[in-house]
Amino acid sequence: MEWTAIAADVDVSTRPLAVTAGGVPLVVLRPSPGAEPVVFADRCPHRLVPLSAATVEGGRMRCAYHGWEFDAAGNCVSLPSQEGAPPPRASLPAGPKVRITDGMVEISGLPASDPEDLFTNEDPSLRNAWHPVGIIGIDDMSEVELMGRTYRPAEEKTQDRWGLRWLAPETPLAELFDDPDHDDANYVGAWLPTARSNASAGIVADNFLDVAHFPFVHAKTFGAAEEKLVERYEVTDEPWGCRSVQDQWFDNPADPGVAAGIRPVRQRRRATYVYRAPFQLMLRLEELDAGSVKTILFFAQPESLSSTRIYTKMLFHGIGGVADPPPDVIRSEVAFEEAVLEEDLELQRALRLPGLPLRMRDELHVRADLLGVHLRRVLAQFKTSSRPCPPPPSAGPALD
Ligand code: FES
Numbered sequence: 001m002e003w004t005a006i007a008a009d010v011d012v013s014t015r016p017l018a019v020t021a022g023g024v025p026l027v028v029l030r031p032s033p034g035a036e037p038v039v040f041a042d043r044c045p046h047r048l049v050p051l052s053a054a055t056v057e058g059g060r061m062r063c064a065y066h067g068w069e070f071d072a073a074g075n076c077v078s079l080p081s082q083e084g085a086p087p088p089r090a091s092l093p094a095g096p097k098v099r100i101t102d103g104m105v106e107i108s109g110l111p112a113s114d115p116e117d118l119f120t121n122e123d124p125s126l127r128n129a130w131h132p133v134g135i136i137g138i139d140d141m142s143e144v145e146l147m148g149r150t151y152r153p154a155e156e157k158t159q160d161r162w163g164l165r166w167l168a169p170e171t172p173l174a175e176l177f178d179d180p181d182h183d184d185a186n187y188v189g190a191w192l193p194t195a196r197s198n199a200s201a202g203i204v205a206d207n208f209l210d211v212a213h214f215p216f217v218h219a220k221t222f223g224a225a226e227e228k229l230v231e232r233y234e235v236t237d238e239p240w241g242c243r244s245v246q247d248q249w250f251d252n253p254a255d256p257g258v259a260a261g262i263r264p265v266r267q268r269r270r271a272t273y274v275y276r277a278p279f280q281l282m283l284r285l286e287e288l289d290a291g292s293v294k295t296i297l298f299f300a301q302p303e304s305l306s307s308t309r310i311y312t313k314m315l316f317h318g319i320g321g322v323a324d325p326p327p328d329v330i331r332s333e334v335a336f337e338e339a340v341l342e343e344d345l346e347l348q349r350a351l352r353l354p355g356l357p358l359r360m361r362d363e364l365h366v367r368a369d370l371l372g373v374h375l376r377r378v379l380a381q382f383k384t385s386s387r388p389c390p391p392p393p394s395a396g397p398a399l400d
């Protein structure tokens with residue numbers, strides 16, 4: 001049997017350590033202080049987030065994204081978004097054999113490598129789409145980055161919408177979605193500063209549609225009070241996209257109607273998610289009892305394999321019980337949303353895969369992931385539907 005040293009024994013603790021052996025990313029840790037080291041492939045079976053970003057407590061590893069917990073043998077022992085025992089596939093595939101020799105942790109055998117069939121920011125199908133390339137009046141758009149190339153919008157097919165310029169390198173498969181709130185004079189709009197993620201636009205979109213990560217990724221903003229269990233919800237297909245309307249209970253202490261004794265603090269909220277290929281997203285949060293609406297428009301620009309630019313515009317109506325929220329309320333809402341986005345970006349900085357897996361078997365989808373499953377299906381169809389682009393003029397005549 002062949003053994004490979006992967007780490008010094010003294011460096012292995014209850015803080016998971018990322019290492020690589022034979023090109024395969026691994027995580028090595030002690031499930032509790034002084035315990036024997038264990039080694040697994042460095043990815044959670046759910047969304048393939050590196051387990052080296054997990055926290056270890058009470059002999060269990062808790063994934064940073066949705067809080068699935070694994071024991072020292074790799075068994076999934078907690079899957080917070082749903083009731084009942086986790087499915088067997090939620091457990092980690094067996095890791096390699098481990099021994100300690102001369103102060104080194106050694107392994108024998110290697111788990112499977114990361115999947116390779118990924119939808120990246122340079123997928124050729126993205127040429128047949130509208131992409132946001134800058135905020136009008138704010139960004140210099142003489143040259144912009146898209147799919148690893150530089151484009152000059154002045155020389156390309158463009159359109160302006162929501163205060164953004166959109167560019168389509170080839171005939172787009174899908175048009176921009178409708179958004180009634182933006183054209184409604186009763187709404188006040190405000191941009192968040194644009195942001196960048198190292199994750200692909202597909203992963204960024206998946207994160208936006210994800211409803212199970214709030215208690216774990218957003219614990220410092222709004223997540224601590226959120227319910228871990230995700231209620232069953234439905235998703236309706238739309239042309240090149242989907243929509244999901246979810247009614248939820250939540251505490252609304254900021255509602256002036258609560259202080260006035262008109263409404264209880266526990267109220268109903270309707271969350272409507274809208275997705276359109278490839279990376280147009282919207283979340284409309286309607287407080288059904290208090291009557292206020294907060295709409296978040298969220299668009300991603302696939303700049304290169306390791307860069308996605310994110311545009312977030314918020315639309316407000318009736319926040320704080322008044323039709324026109326004053327500037328200080330808008331400022332604090334925007335600052336709060338920025339802090340929320342930063343929590344997502346921090347999680348994305350820990351990711352390693354350069355794209356979104358589109359093969360269903362590469363991840364483990366559970367009930368809470370229905371929106372993410374629709375996103376993958378739409379993108380898989382998008383990827384195969386776009387026509388091959390004609391050869392550039394400089395390519396010369398075809399050879400036979
Ligand atoms: S729990 Fe690990 S990626 Fe979801």
Ligand SMILES: [Fe+2]
Binds near residue numbers: 207217218340
């Ligand atoms: Fe998030």
